[in-house]
Amino acid sequence: MYMLFSGKLNKLRTLALGMVFIGIVIMYIGYAAFAGFLGTLFAQNTIIMAIFLVFGFLCIMGSTVMYMWLGMVSTKATQVYCPSCGKVTKVVGIRDECMFCKQPLSLDPADAHTNRHTP
Template sequence: MAKYSNKINKIRTFALSLIFIGFAVMYAGIFFRTSPIIMTIFMVLGLLFIVASTVVYFWIGMLSTKTVQVICPGCGKQTKVLGRVDICMFCNEPLTLDPSLEGKEFDEKYNRKQKDGSQTRES
């Protein structure tokens, strides 16, 4: 079975990694102290990674306000569902709000849209 995680947590982890990448790029700029132009380029590039992280955190915060909050049947804690299928943030229980997907094997492809605009449905 593949390792799945909650979509909101995936995006937050990506934003956190952008911060660390930004600091690493800025730190790499210190090795070019003899060339102020190259050092400045590294510092600005690192700053851009950190600004991108801020934008991603803001975006997921806004998206998080539009999610549906449900009580997980597995652990009994309140969690958020983003899309047709998602995973509980606490116990990794597969969750769905679509009655046609109940009892089916969990697959993240249920959230993808097809080319004609409809969402994928498997019978």
């Protein structure tokens, strides 16, 4: 589970995936209110349902744009070998962490003394 949140790219991908699920839940709440599952106050109210469906759709589209942007960032990220686990990982920006073992990594030579693995 901790590998899911390691590295900038994986954190942003997890956020984008969460936005997809949140959008689906928002859309489902809108339909449930329209169908009367959430009480009679919003039953058969097409305006409420349309608002929830539009907000859910915008959340899913925002996630799609984020995935496209992350794909472009991922292709330009610098690939390095992690000194701790020996796997190839991508570094976004000057400082990042290994996607596999959370080893702090830096492309700045001045940070070479701080690249120690802390369990």
